[in-house]
Amino acid sequence: xxxxxxxNPEQFRESCExxxxxxxxxxxxxxxxxxxxxxxxxxMGAVMSYAFALTHPQEVSGVVAHSGYVPEDTSLVFGWEKLxxxxxxxxxxTQDPVIGIQSARRAKALLEKTEAxxxxxxxxxxxxxxxxxxxxxxxxxxxxxxxxx
Numbered sequence: 312x313x314x315x316x317x318x319n320p321e322q323f324r325e326s327c328e329x330x331x332x333x334x335x336x337x338x339x340x341x342x343x344x345x346x347x348x349x350x351x352x353x354x355m356g357a358v359m360s361y362a363f364a365l366t367h368p369q370e371v372s373g374v375v376a377h378s379g380y381v382p383e384d385t386s387l388v389f390g391w392e393k394l395x396x397x398x399x400x401x402x403x404x405t406q407d408p409v410i411g412i413q414s415a416r417r418a419k420a421l422l423e424k425t426e427a428x429x430x431x432x433x434x435x436x437x438x439x440x441x442x443x444x445x446x447x448x449x450x451x452x453x454x455x456x457x458x459x460x
Contacts, residue, residue, distance in 0.1 A: 317384050318358075324386060327362050334363065334370060347456055349398075351375040351448070353440060354410065358382050361418070364397065365389040373398030373428075373455050375448045378407060378438055380414035381421055395426035400451045402444045404436035 338345050348371050350360035357379020364374045365381070368390045376399065399422050403415030412433065419431045430451055434444050 318382065320386065323362075323382070326359065327366070327387065330359055330363055331367065334367075345370075347372055349373045349375070349452060349456065351377075351452070352379060353377045354379055354438065362387055364399075365391070365394075368393040368397055371397065373400070373452075375400045375402070375452060376418065377402040377440055377444065377448065378404060378410055378415075379418075380410055381418045383421075391421075391425050394422070396428060398428045398430070398451075398455045400430045400432075400448050402432045402434065402440075402448055404438060404441075405433050406436060407438045409438035 334348070337343050338348075350363060350371060350373075352358070352360035352375070354377075357376035358381075360374045360376050361379065361381045362385075364371045366387050366389060374397075399418075401415050401418050401422070403410075403412055405412050415431070415433070419429060422429045432444065432447055434441050436444070
């Protein structure tokens with residue numbers, strides 16, 4: 312199961328650094344509202360979304376993490392105490408053979424210990440998105456974006 316494997320430390324660190332640089336470049340060179348930065352990731356994209364949001368919480372408003380996991384066993388230093396008001400929508404399939412449902416439940420448990428605003432949903436699907444999950448997180452995201460001033 313992928314969730315039990317650790318990412319290659321060097322590649323993961325480099326990917327995280329590149330993601331941080333990308334976000335900074337977007338904020339600097341595009342008319343992006345820095346108060347409305349949301350990440351949406353599926354599978355490893357969810358892992359990277361968690362990684363960015365947990366290491367740079369001041370730079371994001373929220374995360375939709377679908378079928379991923381919090382990369383706990385890495386060299387990343389998380390700012391758990393800085394998550395007040397940050398939105399997290401965690402979605403996962405109960406029949407996921409790639410990243411088991413326990414990874415989503417673990418993410419939920421970790422985030423609920425903080426002051427983050429956590430929404431959690433399980434769906435009877437494998438390692439995929441369903442029409443229902445996309446509809447749910449789309450509505451959540453729309454409300455979060457409209458609620459950010």
